[in-house]
Amino acid sequence: MKYKIVVTAALALSLSTLCWSEDKPDAPKFKPFPTKDASAKGSDTPSPEKARPTDTNSSQASFLDSLTDSSVPPNKSLRAHPPTSGKEPMLLLGPKNRPMIDVVVHTYKLDYFDCQGVVAPWFREVLVAELNYFSEISKIPMVDGVLCLVSVANENHLTPGRISVNFFSSNKEMSTCTTGKFCMTYRSVSMILKGNRVFRQYFLSDIGKNVISQNCVTDKGKWYKNSTCYTVEE
Numbered sequence: 001m002k003y004k005i006v007v008t009a010a011l012a013l014s015l016s017t018l019c020w021s022e023d024k025p026d027a028p029k030f031k032p033f034p035t036k037d038a039s040a041k042g043s044d045t046p047s048p049e050k051a052r053p054t055d056t057n058s059s060q061a062s063f064l065d066s067l068t069d070s071s072v073p074p075n076k077s078l079r080a081h082p083p084t085s086g087k088e089p090m091l092l093l094g095p096k097n098r099p100m101i102d103v104v105v106h107t108y109k110l111d112y113f114d115c116q117g118v119v120a121p122w123f124r125e126v127l128v129a130e131l132n133y134f135s136e137i138s139k140i141p142m143v144d145g146v147l148c149l150v151s152v153a154n155e156n157h158l159t160p161g162r163i164s165v166n167f168f169s170s171n172k173e174m175s176t177c178t179t180g181k182f183c184m185t186y187r188s189v190s191m192i193l194k195g196n197r198v199f200r201q202y203f204l205s206d207i208g209k210n211v212i213s214q215n216c217v218t219d220k221g222k223w224y225k226n227s228t229c230y231t232v233e234e
Helices: 004-021 121-138 171-178
Strands: 110-114 148-153 164-166 185-194 195-205 211-217
Touching: 004 171, 004 185, 121 164, 121 211, 148 171
Parallel strands: none
Antiparallel strands: 110 148, 148 164, 164 185, 185 195, 195 211
16 A cells, blocks of 8 residues: 555656646647536635725626628627626636636646636637637638636746737647637737726638738727727727
8 A cells, every 4th residue: 555655646746747847948748738528617716905996897888789780791699698797707817817727728828728617608709709700700610618718828938927818729720729729710819908997909811711810809899990999099
């Protein structure tokens, strides 16, 4: 019995060293990706220490309801009517504005976390609905929102601390896009803080179709076409 305990402890220490060592900063390190068969149950995590803009559970309106004419393209994405609030905060983050769950993938510039337990279900609906609208405009395949990772930029990134929610259409696409390999289609929503408000910066690209799309949506649902939230003043 003592021998089994020692072997188990040694194995656990070996796995921990493999996941968290920084021997090669440009080499991504992995834990199992979330899949479409993963459980939808949330994880039990402690509450943040103090309120921040991302702690709100309301006032994240979508602009989609203001687009009343669904008789012309894009018409599929306009069928979505996401909620504007929920019982959970939009993002569940710890004291240092980082998710309170394990890293799924670590790269030189970004740490990736499973959206489950970090992005509130109601807020994910908002992001997916708006993202699919921009995807349909750009003729990029839409997503169902199941395959989702939160990225946090580290000190090696141009914008350290920036939080983004990334969506993928397949496990293969998620793997290639997050590990720095060839990424044919990229979909990301960055949270841009404007005082006590959180704006949503949408970035989509498709190499095969030579498409790049950037749009900013405010917390009140105002859409700034072909713009970045960094340049929006209101």
